[in-house]
Amino acid sequence: MINKLTDRIKKTGAPIVVGLDPNLRFVPEQIKKAAYEEFGETPEGAAEAVWQFNKAIVDAVYDLIPAVKPQIAMYEQFGLPGMAAYKKTVDYCHDRGLIVIGDVKRGDIGSTSESYAIAHLGHIKIGSTEHALFDEDFATVNPYLGSDGVKPFIDVCRVEHKGIFVLVKTSNPSSGEFQDRQVIAEDGRTRRLYELVGEQVDAWGADLMGEGYSYVGAVVGATYPEEGRILREIMPKAYILVPGYGAQGGRGADLVHFFDKDGLGAIVNSSRGIIAAYQNDKYASYGPEAHADASRAAVEDMIADIRGALENR
């Protein structure tokens, strides 16, 4: 799957991923109105609205991009109907030929991480049968519990030829509270916690290599370009998933050091900046009815921004 991701990035020339994080505030009124008329102002109605919203955006941008990243929390907040909309979105994106990165940020003790890995990337054995469940291509994983919380994901990835992105340095303002602490490592040297986690990502990934890149990638926020440069060196084989572009503040020019010299090795996510583009002054002329066209324009602009930055570095 990491090879497929690299191929798609080369083919589209777009090292970007669209974050399908359908907060109801982003969904145009006409979509919500139609869904509520059918299902009421209920979790079922909200789930229908976000599904229709997603579908319109995916239809408008699928040929431009290699991958999408649905944020499961935005579906989980609508309970069971929301989870069904999540699964429907994953399947629809697959039908459209897109790679799906499930932004699930799971992580637990070994036996429990195994269940999460099965849920999102693997197959569950039931009696004499096997079943795929949520069936994303990649999942994001939280490293706080250490190797035995991460390795069950790697074991499933080995069987399924899928991948993970481990949280290393997250894009949020308080990510430094623990991640930036100077820690004393086993070798007695001092480094930042995110560097130590990055070293582990490199070690975990050495064992599960695709062509040039590992199936074990990392999440490093666009809002921390200097840390991106450092982590690029610590984890030379890891694909870096870079959230925080656009609405959270990251810009193409800040991101060149997340990439390798050949323009690979990183994939930049934008969520609100794409899916709610019609709410942005820049794309407001599209209006809510043509929200998906606004999203397409925003994707084109984002690709141009990042390509330009990579060409001019």
Next chain:
Amino acid sequence: MINKLTDRIKKTGAPIVVGLDPNLRFVPEQIKKAAYEEFGETPEGAAEAVWQFNKAIVDAVYDLIPAVKPQIAMYEQFGLPGMAAYKKTVDYCHDRGLIVIGDVKRGDIGSTSESYAIAHLGHIKIGSTEHALFDEDFATVNPYLGSDGVKPFIDVCRVEHKGIFVLVKTSNPSSGEFQDRQVIAEDGRTRRLYELVGEQVDAWGADLMGEGYSYVGAVVGATYPEEGRILREIMPKAYILVPGYGAQGGRGADLVHFFDKDGLGAIVNSSRGIIAAYQNDKYASYGPEAHADASRAAVEDMIADIRGALENR
């Protein structure tokens, strides 16, 4: 809800929580057979089996204990039918008067954590209506993203009078990989990462106090009794949720320092040791048909073990 938890612990004399982590390996054959006959060897069949298994255990032990802790990964691994079985279990435990700790270990950047908090502890606004979703009483939270990943949970808890348990020192063998690192804190002093996280739990919780204890608790593994003693002092107002008793190796005598002098302040979880008791030599005479009675016996023994340890310290 933290006051309710304290009251229930006093009333039952049982500072314990039963972990409803229904791995299919724990479910007796006759339950699986009946479920598969009705729904096939499918995720629906597996979800029915774990629901019937849970129901039997809850019916057998509900009068002895204050709370249950379903581990959502064990349901998520059966996809959407599994999530429905999770919700059915949460609701049934509420009907039986039990407090429900959702072991979800969620955590993300601020706006996303807010969605998780709404999903599990809050109400979602849809149009002019509000809806509770998974509706547990407590949730476990991963602190790796720092304060802005945790505070949205606290904000929802304030409104809903619910609580969280933040992962501080987890029970698994590799928890020390990051959590035990010596870090250099803002005051220049060196301490372990779990101590720094514990200090934050104390700070986060100061703002949201119940009677004697905060709505912000912590997870500290039974497998690390010395760390439990240290963290008890660092977080005097935090209830400590203690996983890892029994199957993972923890014993009552090891756990006395997790508790305050009055025998409050901690609640010890056992999952496999209770729900799969009939598979343990000690309770094998019950057999698979009477698996729930074996669970009841195991709960009684666990209560006696912990009470004895607290009385003899």
